Amino acid sequence: MSSTPLHLVPSPVEAASDDAFPHVAINRLRREGRLSAPLPVALGGEGLSEPEQVGALRRLLTETGRDSLPVGRLFEGHVNALALVLRYADPGTREALARDARDGHLFGVWNTEPKENGLTLDAVGRLHGAKSFASGAGFVTRPLVTARMPDGRSLMLVMRLKAGERADLGEWRVHGMRATATGTVDFSGLSLSDGAVIGAPDDYSRQPFFFAGAWRFLAVQLGGMEAVVEIFRTHMRDTGRGGDPHQQARFGRSLIALESCRLLVARAAEVAAAEALAPERVVACVNLARAAIDQAGLDVLTLAQRSVGLAGFLDDHPLEAQMRDLATYLRQPAPDFALTGMAAHVLDGDTPLHELWPEA
Missing domain, CATH: 1.20.140.10 (Butyryl-CoA Dehydrogenase, subunit A, domain 3)
Structure with missing residues (x-):
């Protein structure tokens, strides 16, 4: 990974309004290979998720946050999702999702739910409900989500989404961090075939x-x-x-x-x-x-x-x-x-x- 400082320069639209999603900054992360950097070298990354590289990953996260906290929040969610995939997914799923990261897909972790419409998975593998406070809604195309199964346990899934679909940003009227495009995403109508299962039930909440x-x-x-x-x-x-x-x-x-x-x-x-x-x-x-x-x-x-x-x-x-x-x-x-x-x-x-x- 290049040691060149990020210095993420916003586009004229981004500079004029801190409500704008930081397309320029995220595209630079793509171009410079930072979206794939957490992957092991064997999967086309730079191994930043390996324990011996934790200092380098920490410095990169701090550098990103120093340049832009909204970009840092989105990048941290991407890194977090890949860390969960690398830890819990089977080899075939890891390889497929690593390819998506190399291709520039933005990952994220969406766990928070509306009180009345949380995400569930029925007995035949269909999804019902939504995730709320989802950073990068409409822009994250590989979100890692948790879905409640009929027996009460929680299952991790990485869903394949298209940019701009299923996202509602109407309620994201906040004091700061506006550019994170945080909103509600409804997964109703999708099924297991529209994503990939990550690990075993309740792996998401395993400590530490x-x-x-x-x-x-x-x-x-x-x-x-x-x-x-x-x-x-x-x-x-x-x-x-x-x-x-x-x-x-x-x-x-x-x-x-x-x-x-x-x-x-x-x-x-x-x-x-x-x-x-x-x-x-x-x-x-x-x-x-x-x-x-x-x-x-x-x-x-x-x-x-x-x-x-x-x-x-x-x-x-x-x-x-x-x-x-x-x-x-x-x-x-x-x-x-x-x-x-x-x-x-x-x-x-x-x-x-x-x-x-x-x-x-």
Whole structure:
């Protein structure tokens, strides 16, 4: 994979409206082979999903998020879907879906459902219902979804969709992350023959892979934090306010938050990839990083807002859109559960604190 920085340049339409799907950026990911990079070398990729390559994958996710959080969110979903395929699919299915990734299909993971119309699979293999909050709806053509079977278990499927079909983006009216094209996708009328089964029932929620995989979106969020702090620094320089000790103090606190999170996300990625510890310990490590990113991201936003002031809330200031995207993306589900679950695990154990997550 090329080490050239992404610097994803939006099209004129994308630059004019942060509602626009980032076609230019996604097409560049295709051209540069980044959509296939997570695949093993034997399947035409660069092996970024292998445990020994976790550092390279983490840096790529952070780099993508630094350039664009909506693109980072879409790319992280693509990487997550391929990770599940590589872990659970049979060899023939892995080869077929790897070919789709090499051909430029965008993958994603859609698990959230409407309360009244969740996705189910009947006894003869027909699908009924929908997925909601599906990032890339209408643009992701190989979504990995979970469908409830008649016996109550959940089965993973990768469905073959055409761009633009079955997606409803009408309710995606949000503060930030508008360009992710997040919406509802109805799968009713499709069947197993329109996709591929991935693994055995309930594989999707097996631990520690299910919760520990959160390190990937943390890496993207870290990139968003980096962008905020970089904009903060540029504004201080451009306005000649970098010599003010109060501004320096706020900027210094931003750097502490940023670098602390970088270390924690790196450790979480390494521990999750190695899977050498008990599943509960692996998940606790990732949840520690998740809690840190959640708080530090909000702190960095507050510090930048206080220093930049009203200018940062104007439409033409680069901080404005970045703040909205990061604040929205930080709202991951069950943050309190992640924090208290991690704390409870450590409190209930006798392992010395310095030995909880030993360095590789």
